[in-house]
Amino acid sequence: MPPLIFDAHLDLALNGVDWNRDLRTDVRDIRVQEQVWGMSDLGRQTGTVSFPELKRAGVAVGVATVIARQEQAINHPLGWTTPEACYAAAMGQLAYYRAMERAGWVKMLRTRGGLAAHADAARRDPAGVPFGFVLSMECADPVLDPDNVREWYDLGLRAIGITHYGANRYGGGTRSEVGLAVDALPLLGNIEELGIALDMTHLSDVAFRQVADRFGGRVLASHQNARKFCDWQRQFSDEQLRTVIARGGVIGVAFDAIMLQPGWVRGVTRPEVTMARAVDNIDHVCQLAGNANHVGIGSDLDGGYGYEQTPADLNTIADLQAIPEMLSERGYGDADIERVMSGNWLSFFGEVLPR
Numbered sequence: 001m002p003p004l005i006f007d008a009h010l011d012l013a014l015n016g017v018d019w020n021r022d023l024r025t026d027v028r029d030i031r032v033q034e035q036v037w038g039m040s041d042l043g044r045q046t047g048t049v050s051f052p053e054l055k056r057a058g059v060a061v062g063v064a065t066v067i068a069r070q071e072q073a074i075n076h077p078l079g080w081t082t083p084e085a086c087y088a089a090a091m092g093q094l095a096y097y098r099a100m101e102r103a104g105w106v107k108m109l110r111t112r113g114g115l116a117a118h119a120d121a122a123r124r125d126p127a128g129v130p131f132g133f134v135l136s137m138e139c140a141d142p143v144l145d146p147d148n149v150r151e152w153y154d155l156g157l158r159a160i161g162i163t164h165y166g167a168n169r170y171g172g173g174t175r176s177e178v179g180l181a182v183d184a185l186p187l188l189g190n191i192e193e194l195g196i197a198l199d200m201t202h203l204s205d206v207a208f209r210q211v212a213d214r215f216g217g218r219v220l221a222s223h224q225n226a227r228k229f230c231d232w233q234r235q236f237s238d239e240q241l242r243t244v245i246a247r248g249g250v251i252g253v254a255f256d257a258i259m260l261q262p263g264w265v266r267g268v269t270r271p272e273v274t275m276a277r278a279v280d281n282i283d284h285v286c287q288l289a290g291n292a293n294h295v296g297i298g299s300d301l302d303g304g305y306g307y308e309q310t311p312a313d314l315n316t317i318a319d320l321q322a323i324p325e326m327l328s329e330r331g332y333g334d335a336d337i338e339r340v341m342s343g344n345w346l347s348f349f350g351e352v353l354p355r
Contacts, residue, residue: 002321004123006342007062008252008298009201009223010049011138012131013093014067015302016100018078019043024105027053027316042267046306048316051105054131057318060122061115061342063222063298064106064133066093069164070141078304083144083169090142094155097135107132110156112353119346134349136199136222139164139173146186153194158353159220160191161199163207172204174234179206185214192217197352200224200244201298205233212243218352219247223254223298225281230262241285245294250348252298253281255320257309266305271312275319278311279326282340292336296345297323 015021021030027050034044054060068089071079080086100106107130109115118132136159143149149160162184163173170187172178180188188211191198197218203211211219221244227235236244236251244251258264260281261273285295301310301317313319324337332340 002058002126003324003338004061004119004126004342005057005059005297005320006345007059007317007320008220008250008296008345009136009138009254009300009303010062010064010133011067011300011303012049012064012106012133013096014065014304015047015049017093017096021047021050023050023100024103025050025052042308043302043304043306046308047302048307048310048314049302051100051131053316053318055127057316057320058126059131059317059320060126060129061109061119061132061346062134063136063159064097064131065136065138066090066142067138067164068093068142069139070168080141083141086141087144087148090137094135097133101130104130106130108156109134109349110158110353112350112355115346115349115353119342134158134353136160138199139168139202140170140187141168143187146183146190149187149190149196150194153196157196158349159197159199159222161202161222162187163204164202167204171207171210173202173207174204176204177206178204180210180214188215191215195352195354197349200240200249205237205240208240208243212247218348219244219249220348221249221251221298223252223256223300223303225254225259225278226284228284229277229280230259230264234259238288241288245285245289248348250294250296250344251285252296252345253278253285254298254300255310255314256300256303256305257311260311266309271308271310273311274313275311275322276326279323279330282323282327283330286336292332292339293344295340297341
């Protein structure tokens with residue numbers, strides 16, 4: 001039986017709603033459908049994730065996102081121009097998860113007891129359970145004001161990152177050097193009070209330092225690689241990785257080539273890096289921590305791209321099943337491999353989620 005995988009970053013609603021994919025079908029059928037429809041934008045005809053493919057991969061539990069990014073331009077392919085539109089779009093994505101839960105494809109995990117029960121069932125029969133997910137929000141643009149995060153919590157939100165690319169109403173994200181905005185301070189206070197885990201992914205370096213100083217709750221980095229292997233701001237420096245580790249967080253290694261292959265240019269560069277580079281990132285976090293307790297999988301697969309932007313040896317999410325053997329070849333034992341594939345995330349959210 002393949003090992004249980006906990007994937008800490010899957011943009012399923014983005015694919016099901018914004019990309020209009022029927023995730024109930026085989027991923028290869030989705031590719032053919034997009035080819036027949038003549039959809040040639042980057043990421044089309046090359047998707048890597050669907051609900052049946054998650055079952056084949058042994059990814060029976062993880063984190064699923066809502067994401068609605070505010071943009072200034074009106075001619076953009078991704079994003080909305082007002083906080084209210086971001087709120088509505090994210091609520092639509094939440095409605096997608098509710099519909100898929102009603103149909104038996106997914107199950108929202110709101111409590112630590114629910115997470116433990118689902119993980120136990122998945123270990124016994126990973127193909128026999130729906131995908132169990134903790135709800136996260138990737139960038140807080142759908143949070144209308146700092147107090148509005150309470151509504152999202154009541155709806156099941158258990159993890160949140162406050163920024164994405166560029167600067168937003170709450171602070172600086174990737175490809176910016178902007179710190180926290182004024183509204184970020186009461187928002188962080190409410191997140192901490194509610195016990196929501198704060199995702200440090202996509203913070204600018206300046207905002208990262210400020211959050212580390214001002215936020216006292218639990219932190220994670222859901223889909224985050226090391227700057228050592230791909231030296232630009234999207235990745236974390238060793239100091240940042242150590243900060244997450246010291247705070248008891250887990251770092252989810254991602255499989256986006258832009259985070260693995262130096263000099264990657266979207267739509268131009270071909271994948272040369274392989275999954276071995278992702279395993280390099282896993283090993284690097286283990287070396288920094290001195291153990292295998294702070295790293296896991298946060299694939300970010302189909303996060304606005306397909307296999308044209310993944311390691312050359314990754315065609316679908318099921319290829320994550322190669323990682324245990326790759327870790328074993330590097331001297332990792334069974335217990336540490338289990339921690340990387342699912343155990344660390346299960347322990348983290350087993351502490352973060354309410355009883």
